[in-house]
Amino acid sequence: MTQEEKVNQPASAYFIEENTEKIEQHTLSVVVDNEPGVLARVIGLFSGRGYNIEQLTVSETMHMRHISRITIVTSGTPAVLEQIRAQLERIVPVHSVLDLTVEGDAIERELALVKVAGSGDNRVEALRLAEAFRARVVDASSASFVFEITGKSRKVNQFIELMKPLGLIEVVRTGISAISRGPEAMKV
Amino acid sequence: MSASKQDLESQQLNGAEIILKALAEQGVSHVFGYPGGAVLPIYDELFQQEEIQHVLVRHEQGATHAAEGYARSTGKCGVVLVTSGPGATNAVTGLTDALLDSIPMVCISGQVPTPLIGSDAFQECDTVGITRPCTKHNYLVKSVDDLARIIHEAFYVATSGRPGPVVIDVPKDVQFATGEYLGKENIAHKTYVPKMDGDAVAIEAAIDLMANAKKPVFYTGGGVINAGPHASELLRELVELTDFPITSTLMGLGAYPASGKNWLGMLGMHGTYEANLAMHDCDLMICVGARFDDRITGRLDAFSPNSKKIHIDIDRTSINKIVKVDVPIVGDCGHVLEAMVKEWKKRNPSVDKLALKKWFDQIDVWKARQCLAYKDNSDVIMPQFAIETLQARTENKDTYFTTEVGQHQMWAAQYLKFEQPNRWMTSGGLGTMGYGLPAAVGVQVAHPNSLVIDISGDASFMMNMQEMATAMQHGLPIKVFILNNQYMGMVRQWQQLLHGNRLSETYTEALPDFVDLAKAFGATGMRCSKPDELAGAIDEMIDIDGPVIFDCRVANLANCFPMIPSGAPHNEMLLDDEVNDENIGDAIGVDGKSLV
Numbered sequence: 203m204t205q206e207e208k209v210n211q212p213a214s215a216y217f218i219e220e221n222t223e224k225i226e227q228h229t230l231s232v233v234v235d236n237e238p239g240v241l242a243r244v245i246g247l248f249s250g251r252g253y254n255i256e257q258l259t260v261s262e263t264m265h266m267r268h269i270s271r272i273t274i275v276t277s278g279t280p281a282v283l284e285q286i287r288a289q290l291e292r293i294v295p296v297h298s299v300l301d302l303t304v305e306g307d308a309i310e311r312e313l314a315l316v317k318v319a320g321s322g323d324n325r326v327e328a329l330r331l332a333e334a335f336r337a338r339v340v341d342a343s344s345a346s347f348v349f350e351i352t353g354k355s356r357k358v359n360q361f362i363e364l365m366k367p368l369g370l371i372e373v374v375r376t377g378i379s380a381i382s383r384g385p386e387a388m389k390v
Numbered sequence: 391m392s393a394s395k396q397d398l399e400s401q402q403l404n405g406a407e408i409i410l411k412a413l414a415e416q417g418v419s420h421v422f423g424y425p426g427g428a429v430l431p432i433y434d435e436l437f438q439q440e441e442i443q444h445v446l447v448r449h450e451q452g453a454t455h456a457a458e459g460y461a462r463s464t465g466k467c468g469v470v471l472v473t474s475g476p477g478a479t480n481a482v483t484g485l486t487d488a489l490l491d492s493i494p495m496v497c498i499s500g501q502v503p504t505p506l507i508g509s510d511a512f513q514e515c516d517t518v519g520i521t522r523p524c525t526k527h528n529y530l531v532k533s534v535d536d537l538a539r540i541i542h543e544a545f546y547v548a549t550s551g552r553p554g555p556v557v558i559d560v561p562k563d564v565q566f567a568t569g570e571y572l573g574k575e576n577i578a579h580k581t582y583v584p585k586m587d588g589d590a591v592a593i594e595a596a597i598d599l600m601a602n603a604k605k606p607v608f609y610t611g612g613g614v615i616n617a618g619p620h621a622s623e624l625l626r627e628l629v630e631l632t633d634f635p636i637t638s639t640l641m642g643l644g645a646y647p648a649s650g651k652n653w654l655g656m657l658g659m660h661g662t663y664e665a666n667l668a669m670h671d672c673d674l675m676i677c678v679g680a681r682f683d684d685r686i687t688g689r690l691d692a693f694s695p696n697s698k699k700i701h702i703d704i705d706r707t708s709i710n711k712i713v714k715v716d717v718p719i720v721g722d723c724g725h726v727l728e729a730m731v732k733e734w735k736k737r738n739p740s741v742d743k744l745a746l747k748k749w750f751d752q753i754d755v756w757k758a759r760q761c762l763a764y765k766d767n768s769d770v771i772m773p774q775f776a777i778e779t780l781q782a783r784t785e786n787k788d789t790y791f792t793t794e795v796g797q798h799q800m801w802a803a804q805y806l807k808f809e810q811p812n813r814w815m816t817s818g819g820l821g822t823m824g825y826g827l828p829a830a831v832g833v834q835v836a837h838p839n840s841l842v843i844d845i846s847g848d849a850s851f852m853m854n855m856q857e858m859a860t861a862m863q864h865g866l867p868i869k870v871f872i873l874n875n876q877y878m879g880m881v882r883q884w885q886q887l888l889h890g891n892r893l894s895e896t897y898t899e900a901l902p903d904f905v906d907l908a909k910a911f912g913a914t915g916m917r918c919s920k921p922d923e924l925a926g927a928i929d930e931m932i933d934i935d936g937p938v939i940f941d942c943r944v945a946n947l948a949n950c951f952p953m954i955p956s957g958a959p960h961n962e963m964l965l966d967d968e969v970n971d972e973n974i975g976d977a978i979g980v981d982g983k984s985l986v
């Protein structure tokens with residue numbers, strides 16, 4: 203995904219010229235040793251150097267080896283994205299970093315829980331749309347539903363938009379998990 | 391397994407003992423520190439052994455800079471020991487300084503006992519949280535069984551790859567607890583394995599460019615010093631083989647000798663005319679262990695516009711961070727220089743001698759501009775004259791220089807002649823006033839019989855002058871040579887250049903009498919204000935067997951030139967003989983005023 207936008211890069215005090223390079227959005231997969239503070243290090247890198255975090259997902263993925271996988275959706279010019287990757291690799295407990303956007307065609311999924319309150323036609327319509335989106339009803343009361351929906355962020359966005367006029371009152375989202383296609387696994 | 395057999399296989403020690411044993415195993419001979427409640431078990435252990443000497447500083451910031459001076463003058467890792475809370479927060483400036491200048495350091499801090507962490511206990515602070523952005527890595531030791539491993543790992547991380555500071559926060563209960571000692575041979579780091587050798591294809595591409603260059607220049611930095619004395623030797627060899635001109639950053643001075651025939655002097659904001667113009671006009675820039683800092687590049691879009699650039703750095707993040715380069719080589723300067731020397735010798739390329747001759751002729755024209763010339767004065771000591779005299783009187787002596795931050799630092803960099811690496815300790819990246827005196831303490835600890843001089847300013851001196859007491863206590867005969875201009879000279883210069891000479895708060899009123907102050911510490915105080923007496927006074931200072939504070943009264947309002955104003959390209963330098971009281975206020979354009 204790219205957008206044409208003017209930004210000031212955090213490159214140097216003397217970057218007086220405005221930067222007109224294209225901003226791209228990339229998904230990075232970061233394999234880390236699951237030691238205390240490692241997430242703070244990653245987040246501190248982004249805030250300290252003025253990079254964007256658009257989505258962040260973290261969980262331990264190999265319990266025996268204390269390894270966690272962090273998925274980050276970030277955006278910047280190609281040069282900034284290269285810096286981000288190099289900076290992440292430099293963090294001591296980081297095993298490896300993969301730019302899934304550069305690798306191409308990665309599978310990205312996100313889960314959302316969507317609470318809709320209402321009655322009458324709206325309630326029926328919400329249920330009908332949920333079916334169309336393959337969202338599951340995980341809680342129901344006489345005046346509400348909680349739907350669970352999984353998919354690409356775009357699909358989740360769309361579902362939430364449709365629920366708005368039907369009594370949407372609360373949303374939580376996990377942020378995306380992403381993995382490359384094919385027989386290869388990411389280096390650990 | 392019987393109990394006795396187990397005893398043989400594993401050693402049960404308490405946390406404090408483990409710390410001392412691990413430090414000793416790492417070859418540590420000196421620790422710079424300051425005691426307090428949360429490190430009492432470690433201090434008790436220090437008391438009962440003789441292998442490791444403790445240097446008691448007077449402020450934890452002093453301990454960190456002393457460790458930096460020690461590290462930079464020896465190539466070894468500096469070690470600091472501080473208590474929890476204020477002890478740790480006082481160390482933050484020195485940790486940041488070490489991070490920016492890539493100095494290997496391990497700082498052990500005490501922490502409140504594990505069960506109290508998070509309760510706002512007395513002298514508790516979130517040390518790992520506070521120091522996370524100002525260290526290369528840090529650890530909170532939650533179990534005594536991790537302690538030995540973490541210490542060995544910390545030394546590995548601090549000293550490998552691009553060096554930097556590492557903090558180990560040790561709660562007091564962990565210092566008392568009993569656990570197993572693990573020798574350093576048992577440690578293999580899981581994730582951190584820096585790449586030392588440069589890519590062979592990239593090195594060949596670099597040699598291709600070098601063989602065909604018409605206007606090349608070496609631009610070297612602190613990375614060469616960090617790669618060890620051998621890297622400096624290889625750099626000298628490569629310069630001799632290629633016969634290319636060479637300049638260096640503030641941090642890289644000494645890697646190539648100032649007396650070498652290819653030397654252009656330092657580059658950057660206060661660098662020489664010839665170095666900066668060579669950088670601007672070159673067709674090939676060979677950057678070795680430097681990082682295109684803004685003090686070096688000036689205005690980026692006008693930085694060396696027509697050159698191809700080779701960049702050798704151990705840290706991949708330094709490459710293409712600020713300046714896009716043509717041939718990036720990730721690796722240790724020593725390893726890469728060795729490969730380059732080998733490749734050059736193997737190929738023995740026929741360089742364009744005519745073009746190189748023309749390039750040197752051009753450089754000679756720039757040199758003839760004599761950018762470091764200044765108006766001499768027979769009544770007052772010019773600060774430049776003071777450094778030149780210091781240089782002359784210390785030549786051929788076994789001398790180490792440290793500096794504070796300000797004009798005196800830049801004059802020292804311009805007028806001292808560095809022949810060897812590891813002899814010049816200065817705060818480059820962070821620009822920390824108060825660095826030089828404690829750094830001199832650390833250097834003198836490492837080199838007890840050498841001459842160690844802190845070139846200081848009147849304002850900087852007062853930032854860490856309590857460390858005079860450290861020098862006295864430990865019999866460290868450091869010489870503090872203050873270029874006393876009664877101003878925060880560098881800031882005053884910027885106010886003159888940028889702010890209509892409104893000297894807001896830069897006159898250091900109520901300065902102490904430095905000679906009396908020396909006496910109060912039990913040191914020797916000296917003063918000199920006459921140019922013709924200076925050489926003799928410096929000789930006298932050198933001969934004194936003990937710490938000296940030398941109050942060198944210099945011209946109050948001298949400015950440091952050449953200067954590339956912020957935001958200007960390299961070919962727009964201000965030179966001493968071009969700037970006068972009338973035009974100085976307009977010397978910097980509107981754009982430059984907002985920059986640092």
Ligand SMILES: Cc1ncc(C[n+]2csc(CCOP(=O)(O)OP(=O)(O)O)c2C)c(N)n1
Nearest residue numbers: 796797798821823847848849850878879880
């Ligand atoms: C800790 C710290 N505070 C403030 C500054 C900003 N600063 C840079 S140079 C300078 C003046 C230094 O004055 P002095 O030590 O007398 O040296 P001079 O420039 O006069 O040689 C100041 C205040 C700094 N570099 N470090």
